[in-house]
Amino acid sequence: MTVGDVPPNAATRTQHAIRLLVLLRVCGDPVGGSDPAGMAQVIRSERRLQALDFWLRNPDYLADELVTAVEAGALDAGYLAVAEGLLTDPEPAWHHYPMPKWFYGAYEEVDDAFAILQAYGLGLVRRRGVPPKPLRNQFFLTEFGAEKADELAATDVLSWYSQQAQLVHKVAGTDSGTKLKERQYLQDEYADAVWGTTIGSIGEQVTQRLALLSQTAPAAGATPETTGGIADETLE
Template structure:
């Protein structure tokens, strides 16, 4: 829910002709995009590598500092929640989590395509879902890390479609070469060594 809340595009009005979406306030289009954003939230080492790449492209020192903070904390080990390599990259079954969100009227999923051939899943955040996401820190401050991280990842990759995110992740050899059905390995050591070529950020 936090990823959908952070990355969903606001709707000017709920979609018509679908009573279940009468309270929808935003939508995150495509399961591919949701899965790829989830991967960066759950794998701080891969996120740090993207930050270094962005730093090399833009020369923005804040990006390098953020990568430094991740790699010099316990995040790559304590916060890492591995995902499995599937046909189209990192994948996590979503049905159980979405069933919980739907039963609480927080998120509604809609499939697009023909019977037996789903082309896209869209995830609609309801007004209740938005209110719940906005109140998370008040009611459960222990979720602060995940609230901030999902918002950060959503901002960093804002405007990129799911296929573009997938292509970026496939540029990582470890990610691309993982056997289908196996867990995608950490790259923390390699990314740390990559960071070392740059001066440490000023304190």
Template sequence: MDHESSVPSPLMPATSREQDAVRVLLLIDGACEPPSTADLTQAELATAVGVVRTQVRLQKLDFWLRNPDYLADELLSEYETSREEPLLQLAGDILESEEPEVRRYPMLRHHFGAYEPLDDALAVLRSAGLVAVRRRGTIGRIRQHDYFLLAEGRRVAREIIGQEPVFRYYVDRVALVLALADGLGGSELKARQYLQREYAETVRGARIGSVSARARERLAVLRAQAQGAQTGVAG
């Protein structure tokens, strides 16, 4: 995977290493699946309570977590397919707030889609004994990264949420992201995100632009259609 550097604009929101560490911890806590019996036989993973398998999946879930505008637009796509009213409401809650601006932390566009180095955040979590990372493959060819949540990591995640209610935002958004990604692996999530024109057409090495303006226009159109349909039924 490429690791070209890109310096954020002074006007572009940026996160600190500590903020990234909390977000990634809550993402892994919310997104992990039970570890296998084979995993637990490794001494370093004896206290593991969950695992997120593959870097691609972690990065793609993090993309929707860091980009509420893209998340809302995906909810609108789901609504167009299912016509489930709560999806339209959830998208509206995001797009009619400042969330797409104040909660958006753009990611870089690389060969394999959205990517942002998580090494610093993971280093914080690993040094504190909250998360363990295991690499599969050979020294010259790493095929897969697995991210294990340790028992202490789960305890700390619950403590953070209890002591700092502001972080409940990430818990709620992780749940929404996972519902949207239901049953999709990392490669499938990547393919879905590439369907967004702004995402796919971003120059490699640049930060992926916002879709908030287009999503808000789309929300207005879909709401008007829904209201028109209700009026027609009532009439």
């Protein structure tokens, strides 16, 4: 079973909220300065949040980023096995939730999902900026939300989210939302998608890249510890 073999899923609002919670915990920056009290982490750009969510929802695109990082020498060749697991293991395939493309690339409204986090005291949205300049949303994870995200990461049934988010964090680094979108637009399937339509899978192309690279890559060191093909790293 591969990502391309499983029919696209329609994520629920609750699943979307869980992804946002996990992304804030794994990929969020430390708070400081004039940030609200009681907050643990923050993602200060919706564009960055959307780009991170795209990789979390699309394991084939995430796998391709891992392959690219191995080719560039940024990751050990052991991550080729992790990338292959993203394409072939059941867990990532069943959690494949394609996104529609709009003006700035992959986009799905986060208001309803984030409202769940706010209702339970897990997250908070604040706007920054001074008119007439556009106001920007900042997405905060509360201290209570960080605690619950860590509990989720330790739960067998839901730990997959946190494990895959660690890979998203690894390939995204500190790049801005604009930079992440530019990287995603390098994929023809992404760039050529018509506005309002679902961005298609690149699973077959990534499989071909893996096959070619596995023949030429130097012998890998220790393969990263995995759970179901996903790098198993401690949440920061």
